[in-house]
Amino acid sequence: MVTETSPDLVGELPPRRVSGAGANHRITRLVAVIAGLLGALLAMATPFLPVNQTTAQLNWPQNGTFESVEAPLIGYVATELNLTVPCAAAAGLAGPQNAGKTVLLSTVPKQAPKAVDRGLLIQRANDDLVLVVRNVPVVSAPMSQVLSPACQRLTFTAHFDKVTAEFVGLTHGPHAEHPGAPLRGERSGYDFRPQIVGVFTDLSGPVPQGLSFSATIDTRYSSSPTPLKMIAMILGVVLTAIALLTLHILDTADGTRHRRFLPSRWWSIGGLDALVIAVLVWWHFVGANTSDDGYILTMARVSEHAGYMANYYRWFGTPEAPFGWYYDLLALWAHVTTTSVWMRLPTLAMALTCWWLISREVIPRLGHAAKTSRAAAWTAAGMFLAVWLPLDNGLRPEPIIALGILLTWCSVERAVATSRLLPVAVACIVGALTLFSGPTGIASIGALLVAVGPLLTILHRRSKQFGALPLVAPILAAATVTAILIFRDQTFAGESQASLLKRAVGPSLKWFDEHIRYERLFMASPDGSVARRFAVLALLVALAVAVAMSLRKGRIPGLAAGPSRRIIGITVISFLAMMFTPTKWTHHFGVFAGLAGSLGALAAVAVTSAALRSRRNRTVFAAVVLFVVALSFASVNGWWYVSNFGVPWSNSFPKLRWSLTTALLELTVVVLLLAAWFHFVAPTNGPAKTRFGARIARTVQSPLAIAAWALVIFEVTSLTLAMIGQYPAWTVGRSNLQAAAGFKTGQTCGLAEDVLVEQDPNAGMLLPVSAPVAEALGAGLSEAFTANGIPADVSADPVMERPGDRSFINENGTITGGEAGNEGGTNAAPGINGSRAQLPYNLDPARTPVLGSWQPGIQVVARLRSGWYRLPAPDKAGPLLVVSAAGRFAPHEVKLQWATDSGAASGQPGGSLQFSDVGASPAWRNLRLPMSAIPRTATQIRLVADDEDLSPQHWIALTPPRIPQLRTLQDVVGSQDPVFLDWLVGLAFPCQRPFGHQYGVDETPKWRILPDRFGAEANSPVMDNNGGGPLGVTELLVKATTVASYLKDDWSRDWGALQRLTPYYPNAQPAHLSLGTATRSGLWNPAPLRH
Structure with missing residues (x-):
């Protein structure tokens, strides 16, 4: 911002005495007091004003007969x-x-x-x-x-x-x-x-x-404002605007005028700007998303029909307020399309705005050294991107909070620089909106707290002219006006009850549980991935350097003391404020994206030769940065759900010929030895001198910039290579680019167009060449493989709670996640070969034989050689061959052998192939083999299984091979059927319609789409009965059966699962509700929310 003072001058402007200012603005002062106080009063009264509630009564019987009806209450009771x-x-x-x-x-x-x-x-x-x-x-x-x-x-x-x-x-x-x-x-x-x-x-x-x-x-949240409340809210907003106008008039009473509101180079684009824009835009298409994107998108999509923004997946349908206003904007945005590329456009705009603020507002205000230093600009850009890319590329509120913190700081700095109070009022509005964008918005209070001293000085000086009340009243109105937005259609009692319920149900971790967030950061998981770990550790390093230099010399040489200290103060307060958030996830660190860029500029200046003249100390700093990079690479390059498809080192520590973390640690030791050499042998201080020239010297003096940009390149390259390497299989990048190019062709349904569903597995069964269907599975050799050689219960093994994952566990301390319908069991009637085993995926026991090697008591060696099965002609076959199997066995213990007709007749197979075993043992799952792996000359196949492990837990059960008849999930499920979209999958399936709720009653879903097993195990407890989620409803209303499905061209991928939901009472119809309207006060509470 350019004023009559130098743009580099960030101190307070000297006061100007204006003769008779108080007398000339008597009416303005009176209007400021009245408008400000009334605006604040109306805003604070909004939560208590009456609303019109839509009442609903479930009455039965409904048609004079004993007919069952469905009415699943979202609040359970x-x-x-x-x-x-x-x-x-x-x-x-x-x-x-x-x-x-x-x-x-x-x-x-x-x-x-x-x-x-x-x-x-x-x-x-x-x-x-x-x-x-x-x-x-x-x-x-x-x-x-x-x-x-x-x-x-x-x-x-x-x-x-x-x-x-x-x-x-x-x-x-x-x-x-x-x-x-x-x-x-x-x-x-x-x-x-x-x-x-x-x-x-x-x-x-x-x-x-x-x-x-x-x-x-219970429809307490199905409400709308009464005419009285609507009038009060409109008046509150209008009076607040009038109060702010009067505050502006009082601000300009000294006659000072500004030449421009934005800096002169605001709209100019330099080389670094172009690079940042290119990275952000490319990442918008190929970059990973956050874990909660599906959660938030589904809430936004359902809210329009529901009438309010309910927390769809938990907490008994209570509203997301007071943190729901940002999601309401996403709900409006979703009216155009729900594809990821479109829904995340506001996030991209916020990213670009953050960088513009950092480069045009923050860095110039930090002082001459920051403004003229290329190292500061490059470090700021690298640090900003290093935090934004892994943490803020989704629909979560962290991006708007990061932007809100910067805007609040810029408003405060403008107030301090110009000695005016209107920017303070604007800062209060922006800060309040940021605060109520999400629980982590609590970090925004730091931007106001760090400037309390200078702002009180300005207020004291101006109050001598106009009195305190005309100045404070508009600011009070600005600080409270957000309550109108938050409580526009809800009541104080309703939101208070919702907050109490969320605290009681949890997760509601205490401030002293903050260590859990950092435990997750150091786990080898997407929460503690290379990118996330570096983002946080680099931020802490930059903060430590800035604090150390400020304490050592009182200020960082070349930087303005006030703005620098306030940036540092905001960051410290934000870290402290995050201790009070009820959940402890690493994605919350995304709120620091704007501050990371600002701190990066501070740290870059602090370690230059002009500020830190000791060559030894600068080398030690380089070693610290190297150690942070080494520590960051001691994790997986993991991302959430579908973003992880095809990413190199997604399940292992990054390595080339050797471990990167070890190599970086060794390099750290070398640099520390160099620092020791500088300390003992070359203690001379001053600018570093290298034989590579001044430009190289300036480059190596910015180790944090080098590290940050190296990580940015690593992240962008990883996701780009994943897209290229997986092609033509599905990836986030391919889907987003296809959606951007396919708005005219309609190819915008994400994963639903690449997941292939096998609706009737019985139709794809291969026919035996000679033996009867009932005998063909064991026609070659069957030693200890019997029709009932399968345990009654083959449920998937439970996955124990991982360290740091205490937020959501069941009563037994475990997280389980098998596919419904694949847990085994027994049938009353025997199947085609006498087996009573319950088969998965709707396989018909009357047509599907099954053999298993398990037996009660002592186990014996078991061998199986099936009869030969006829392959269809290559041009008539599907892309995949499948065998449904259960048990615990190694991949080499079950094989497929192929042969020509002559080879099969002579008992000479042409070769053998291993299956891809996708699924959780010992439950039923589908072994897969692409048809392209079988030579085109093959005409027959058979199964070979050997179970030589005598452990009772080690056994094999097989059904005959089949070639599935496949349709896309989009064709099977469509866009009209109500679907239970697990919260991890919502963004990947934008065309499927989430089941809705209205007047306190859920719609009965017909399908459920789950993420991969890891995701299902992690997110199912969030939605269960204990947390008041939809699983607590559907498990009582419908029976789930897993439908066989596969990811096109990525056959061995565990993409997730599709379940068909069948009502226990198929003839039950949705109940008709008796609706009405009642006026309720803001303190009305019909009954406690049950939990």
């Missing part, structure tokens, strides 16, 4: 439940003709796991009719008494503090504790309200008179 059942209705459960009917009424399907634990069931148990709520029997009576004339009705009521039930007309028997008392029961001391996913019954036909079920659905 109703605020109030009243039930009346005539005793005569129980007659439908009595008698031998009704032996299979046990449930008169329930709020969860009886077939669902945990149905009794969570729901309400009125069921026949032996000869009694029992009302059970959350696994607790409330009241029961013999069926003979229930069907007697004395019994009138069964009543039940549920409130948050107690539940009561009574058989009206019946009394306790003579041996009861209270003989002759009404037969009733009550439970209290706990929230016994049952979970409701609908109303289900085993009965049919017309309902008897008097049967009623009425649940008041």
Whole structure:
């Protein structure tokens, strides 16, 4: 910013005395006080003003008959439940003709796991009719008494503090504790309200008179502002704007004028600018995304139909507020298209804005040395990119927070430089918006705190002219106006209850748990990858150097003391503030992107020969930077989910011929020895002199810039090579470039166009050449392989909790994630070869034989040579050959042998091939082999398996080979069916429609799309019953079955899984709700949110 002072002068402007200023602005001062105070008052009153709530009532029966209905409540429980059942209705459960009917009424399907634990069931148990709520029997009576004339009705009521039930007309028997008392029961001391996913019954036909079920659905967040609240909000915004205008008038009373608002070179683009733009734009297409992008995108997509921004995956559908305003903007943005390239355009714009602020605002304000130093500019750019690329290339709020921190600092610095208060008010608005962009927005408070001293001085000086209140009132209005945005359609009580629930349910880690964030940073995982670890460690190094030089000399030579100290102060305060965030993830470090660039400029100047004259110390600094790089490379080059496809060293430490981390550590030692030599042999201080010339000398004096840019090149190259190496298989880069070029052709559905689904695996079975289908699998040789040689339970092995992952675990301390339907089991009827094993992927036991080597007791050596199966002609075959298998075995223990017709007839196979084993043992999974690996001359194949390991845990089970008939997931699932998109996959499947919710009721999904096993194990606990997520609903309402699927041209990739969700009551229809409207105050609370 250029004022009448030198642009390099960042001190406060001297005050100008204006004769009669106070008298000339009496009206302005009065308007400032009135508008400012009223604006602040209206803003602070907004959370308490009334709203119009849409009420919803679930009433049953709905058509006069016993028809089950679906109504999965997003909040799990109703605020109030009243039930009346005539005793005569129980007659439908009595008698031998009704032996299979046990449930008169329930709020969860009886077939669902945990149905009794969570729901309400009125069921026949032996000869009694029992009302059970959350696994607790409330009241029961013999069926003979229930069907007697004395019994009138069964009543039940549920409130948050107690539940009561009574058989009206019946009394306790003579041996009861209270003989002759009404037969009733009550439970209290706990929230016994049952979970409701609908109303289900085993009965049919017309309902008897008097049967009623009425649940008041919790719709406290389905609200809109009343006319009174709307008027108050509009007035609040208008009055705040007027107050800010009056503050501007008072600011300019001294007659000072500015030549321009933006610096003269704001719009000019230099070589470094072009490079930063190129890196950011290219990374926008090929770069990795963050883990929560799907989470946020799905929330935004669903919010329009829902009426508010609910936390879709957790916390019982409570709103994301007070941190939801940024997501509301994304919801509007998604109206155009939901492709990743489009949705992340605001993030790209924020990245470019951050760099523009760093290079045009921050660096010039730091002082002459920073402004004229090319090393400072290159270090700032490298540090900014090193933090932004791995941490801020998604939809999470860190990018807008990073930008907000810079804007707040720039506004504060303008206030200090010009002695004006309007920039302070602007800083308050930007800081508040930043604060409420996400929990990590708490870092924005540092930008205001570090300048309290200078700002109070300005306020004191100007208050002598105008008084304190005309100056403070507009600032107060600016600081509070954000409350209008946050509470525009919600209430204080509602958001307070939501915040309390989130704290109770968790994750809600304490400030002293901050070490968990750094534990994750040093894990060999995407949270602690090479890129993320370097970003944080380099930031800490830059901060340490800037602090050390400031403390040693009072200021960094050549830099302005005030702005430099405030940049350092903001960073320190931000690190401290992050201790109070409820979760401890490494992606939160993305808020430091703008500060990293600023600190990089400070550190670059601090270690130049002009500031740090000791050659020894500069060499030590270079060694420290090398050590940070070495420590960073002691991790994987890992990225989240699909961003990891094809990336070199994604599951190992980077190495060429030798380990990079070891080589860098050795180089660090060499540089330290050089520093020792400078200390003892060449202690002369001064600028470094090298034989490579002055330009090379300036370059080697910026080790942090070299390291940062080296990491940027490493990251960009890694993702670019992944895209090239994987082609034509799917990668983030290929998908984004295709989407950018395919808006006209419609190729914008991401992974859904490359995931191939096998809907009917029975249709692709290869036919045996000579043996019958039932015998062909063991026709060649079958030693100890039997039709029932499979354990009853083949569930995938659990994955134990990893260090630092305490945020989401189940009650047993483990995270499990097998594919639904692949856990084995037994069938009542034997299959085609006598096996009773339950087969995966909808394989038909009547057409699919299976053989296994497991047996109870002592194991024996088992060998299998199948009969020969006929291959189709190469031009008629699909791209993949598959064998469904279970057990624990090495890849070489199951092989495919191929032969020509003559070779097969003579028993001479032409060769053998190994399968790719994708999936979790010992569960059922599909062994894959590309058809391109089988010679075109082959006409027959057979399976060969050898199990020589006698451990009971080591066994093999196989089905016949098949060539799947494949369709894309987009063709199978489409864009209309409601889909349960796990939060890791949302961004990769932009065309699938997430199941919605409205008026407190979820839509029943027909499909579920999961990430790879690692991702499924990590993210499923987030969405479970304990956290109030959708898994706690779907597991009670539908049964999941995994559908076989594969990633096109990357057949051995575990891309994730597709599950078909089948309702336990297929004929149940969505319930019709009775809707209404009620006016609620901002303090209204119908009942506690259950958790």
